[in-house]
Amino acid sequence: MTGSSAGLGGEPGRSSAPRAPKVVRTQSVLEQHGRDFTYHEPHLPHAVVYPESTAEVSLIVRFAADHDIPIVPFGVGSSLEGHIIPIKGGISLDMSRMNRIVEFRPNDFVVRVEPGVTRSQLNEAIQPLGLFFPVDPGADATLGGMAATNASGTNAVRYGAMRENVKGLEVVLADGRIVKTGGMAVKSSAGYNLTGMFVGSEGTLGIFTSITLKLHPIPESIVAARAVFPDIDAAGRAAVSIVGAVPIGRIELVDPLTIAAVNIYKGTHYEEKPTLFLEFSGSVLSVGRDIEIARELCEDEGCESLQMESDSKARAQLWEARHSAAMALMAMNPGKKMMTTDVCVPITELPGALRHARETMTRYGFEGSILGHVGDGNYHAGFTVDPDHLEDMERLEAVNSEIVRYALNRGGTCTGEHGLGLGKGKYLEQEFGSEAVVLMRQLKQTLDPMGILNPGKGVDFLNR
């Protein structure tokens, strides 16, 4: 089947140039694999290993199992919850050389990729055939990392998160066994849904070596818009109304502080007020109608200006600005690290949740930003912090806890798309109750009895 991948994504890891070493222990590479840009404490792996095939991953995992060595999968290191930090050392398994598009069936709307393919690499390859892969976390993450955290992003309101778009996996288990899950068919009721269990398992149940993804046709018409509001409440209410009324493509809320940071970072001149970034897509006819409905709903909430961008370059610039919000905040606060909440609430609870988040931040004396995927009820309160400043860290933890408690009390979740990682596992029992957590631990114990797969992350948070 590899014949169909000709010219799609290339095979950089398999070139005939002098072969790069597969095991690296130089200090700079260890450091690069031992930290992310969040507040989580760095920790070096003992070695970085670069597998080039499923068989190699299986061999490495068997070696690790034989010697009781932890293994932490690594994509591009864009996790926001410390997933890739090898807190117990061991092997950082860098998947960047497994970056081939293995099988592409455009007319079936499916593609099978290796886990090191990034979302932009995939989209560049499939775009000429009128298809795209919608899941778009801010960073240009690998599809393996995105599947591991059940990532989503700005398109989830319309196309779902990774869970809705991963059709099947090849997974290397903790003892080196290779398991195939799912398939190429649109749906299946055959056996337990192993694919669904592995997606979002944060590297703690198995290592993904191949991922089958659902693709979507690029809509005929796409129009982006910016709607500026007098206050964040009004923007939140408008978002809820719009989501209920039209099949919106994207709907993102950005607060003034973040707009200001983006303006500096990207050289844009957006008004520094609460803003909804919107995208309408579909047929030319339906998009025109959807825009008119959204315009009325925005005006009902006192919208001060509504700017359209149908030109593809201007649209790309607008979404690039939105996607760079986290980097912009980091750039405004050099030397500091990022901490971000990630709660998701039922959408009608969103305006109240945004107000509560702002009040809580103010009460604790923080100037955090608020931005998020409000069409899903998912938003982020973002802060930069010096991890060595213990008092700041404690205050941040308190803000995070209050925001999470508010969401959980309203049927929400502690993490909409970032995953538990190192930071959110402590909320798991609050969210689901102790019996569910016991069951999750039983699954971990069944699949990884020695605890070598990404120890201390996610459900395994007690194992520090």
Add this chain to the structure above:
Amino acid sequence: MTGSSAGLGGEPGRSSAPRAPKVVRTQSVLEQHGRDFTYHEPHLPHAVVYPESTAEVSLIVRFAADHDIPIVPFGVGSSLEGHIIPIKGGISLDMSRMNRIVEFRPNDFVVRVEPGVTRSQLNEAIQPLGLFFPVDPGADATLGGMAATNASGTNAVRYGAMRENVKGLEVVLADGRIVKTGGMAVKSSAGYNLTGMFVGSEGTLGIFTSITLKLHPIPESIVAARAVFPDIDAAGRAAVSIVGAVPIGRIELVDPLTIAAVNIYKGTHYEEKPTLFLEFSGSVLSVGRDIEIARELCEDEGCESLQMESDSKARAQLWEARHSAAMALMAMNPGKKMMTTDVCVPITELPGALRHARETMTRYGFEGSILGHVGDGNYHAGFTVDPDHLEDMERLEAVNSEIVRYALNRGGTCTGEHGLGLGKGKYLEQEFGSEAVVLMRQLKQTLDPMGILNPGKGVDFLNR
């Protein structure tokens, strides 16, 4: 939260009328719970138990675990693969008295129901608020049964199967523990996806006592259509083209034999030729445009007539006819039992798969019907058979096996929506390989070490 359920679905199990007994052992009731209308051999339970709450289910399961008694959950008994037959006796757990709509949040597009609520009961309750639940297997099944088999139906091409529409569950495990999974938020990356693991587990991992479902707004405009083709190949090719070109609501293929049966059973006068039943939905504008595109694609394949029905009564009649196809076949063959294949293939493989199915049936001397959800690549070859006629049964098994092998060789699945039940477990290893099946058995062993939950079904097929 029960306040919000006032007037929605009632509380028949909790009325103050003379209470119905909770344990029934009369012959007629045992028989009703010991067979379905398929070819699978009936087997009586020892008792039928009617729980009225989660606490009661937990007590019953604990009792069963203490005495090593099998438990088989029962909805309305509409399984097409023998799921509800207690092949080892024990308790048939009839969920019909747990039929309350527990919590309804129309503006969040979610509802939480007990497992005995049927899909039509739910839709009647939510329709006044402009919402509907799209998953529609032919029978008026319970939502518990539908979640257990990952059911889908004619709307899956647009709205997905149960897996895409179940947000959370309450599950009683094999030791009586009560586990909560998922929540009310649109998305979550918190912990292992227990919801996804339980949906489609066919009663073998736990008993569902509460189900949180995603709802959808009723589209502004809905138009149904019937397109008649000269042969089944042309109908299949037209289906594939339409699915690639417009966001079709429903697209169903029915063969002449089945149309003839429906005409007799429902008193309709549809032309007895290969026919696509279609449904377009969305805004008035987009539906009009979609119909024009579909009309052209149908004409390209030699469509002989294309009949529209925008009146809601005529539409209902058309879909009722389609939904009664299985019952119509049964009525044409009194005294016989049903056997149906359920493969699902990547959609471009569909025309070839339909041709292969027809050839295989002819080769083995069968006059089966072909109908299916062709927008998903899922179709059914249906036969009626006398289970006591061993030679017929053997020939049918051979047809089934050849159809499944054809699908699996092309990346398909042995069951798109019916589940493995008693009939399809034997194909599991062919589909996923032995390592995946070993892992599924490990999950079964972890969650139900005594094997009391629906023994012999699905992944547990070796335990007969």
